[in-house]
Amino acid sequence: MLYFIGLGLFTENDISVEGFNALSSVDVIYAEFYTACLMGGGFDKLSNKFDADIVFVNRKDVEEDNIVIKNALKKDVAFVVAGDPLMATTHTELYVEAVNHGIETRVINAASIFSAAPGLTGLQAYKFGKTTTVPFPDENFFPHSPYDAIKKNLSIDAHTLVLLDIQAHRNKYMSINEALDYLSIVESERSEGVFTSDTLVVGLAQAGSISPVVKAGSVGELLDFDFGDPLHCLIVPSNLHFVEAEALLALADAPRYLLDKFL
């Protein structure tokens, strides 16, 4: 038996009651914090609440050594991950492999940034287009794909949720400021007017915490804004419904002059 259990967004208490109960029933818990992580609390705080061992796995354990599948063939295993459990391709592959091995599976969902970001910013979830991620650039690695995703979404009047790179093993979490810089550099190379210093953006930090930081403004205004601790994400809105504009005023301290241009 293999459970895929989401841990939600911020602390060890963001797991569902159903997920918590499932953890009480398994033989071993594999915790994966390389694609995402809980910044507000240690999942290890839960270890004294369960009989099962909690094993913190790395990518090699899962993708090369296949320890999750090997053990799920003979034991009751939980694979736990921050957010909702099947958002990353690597987890989908694990799920498919389990099913193809005839392992009984159960998915226990939890909160995801995919729905939390619209909710916390007051932007309408159904108006979001494709999600994109800004990676940490490297020598010979500076993809324009996030810029292209924003451009495509704008072509169908859709907002863009921009996730920011996580390199948890290096304790590196991209900030909104770094992402604004990244996209501004792409704009300077492409000059297509997709991401200028006047573009309205909404930054969201510490989603799922008691006090998430939500701040809207132009790219130029937010380049030096301090969003505080990670995790950060960014939204590039398309045209706004008036309810969304009112929400950005109330929830994101948006400058009114800027919203008028998008209504």
Add this chain to the structure above:
Amino acid sequence: MLYFIGLGLFTENDISVEGFNALSSVDVIYAEFYTACLMGGGFDKLSNKFDADIVFVNRKDVEEDNIVIKNALKKDVAFVVAGDPLMATTHTELYVEAVNHGIETRVINAASIFSAAPGLTGLQAYKFGKTTTVPFPDENFFPHSPYDAIKKNLSIDAHTLVLLDIQAHRNKYMSINEALDYLSIVESERSEGVFTSDTLVVGLAQAGSISPVVKAGSVGELLDFDFGDPLHCLIVPSNLHFVEAEALLALADAPRYLLDKFL
């Protein structure tokens, strides 16, 4: 104090531990089941676990009589809703109104169909475009908007999550079959090739339950497929990554001949 607390997808145990703890601390709990609902369990089962009264509210209570805001001005109030708490415009308006009244707020997220549907079908969450809803048609009411949303998403190579109408007060929940009929009628009027009998679709029912039903096929093949109990939703995929195609084979019993056309 006003908490917005998500209940997740299926039963009363899909609330987060954090949300459950918050419910233990409030004076009154307003439960809203007119925009969405938990098909697998009664939230009222929780009533003996909290000191607070659980009040099941209707749209008039919230939107016209404003009982949530009025009470949150003087008491600790929880507003609970199936799924993630701020997905419907009416909830965003309530959130904004609370903030504008100076009421302290806290959002406690939970699982949403917006992320669960990609996860359970094995389709990549970041490849989904705008979400749309098929409404129950009525005399002089048969909008083409869901068809247009699918068409627009396909234009940027994005999948479409199609939610299906809920009229909980009438105990009416649209089935996947009804939605396929609806979209086929639009296709017959528009003839733009967006939703033909050969179009690949993925139906998902009872998301969040122990055994969700996931079935992929052509529109023609699924018109009479029995997906069982509500809630239902539908996905109209764009082009597939090979990992997605493998997932639809394993998780959604997809016919291989159909996938080959989308790779």
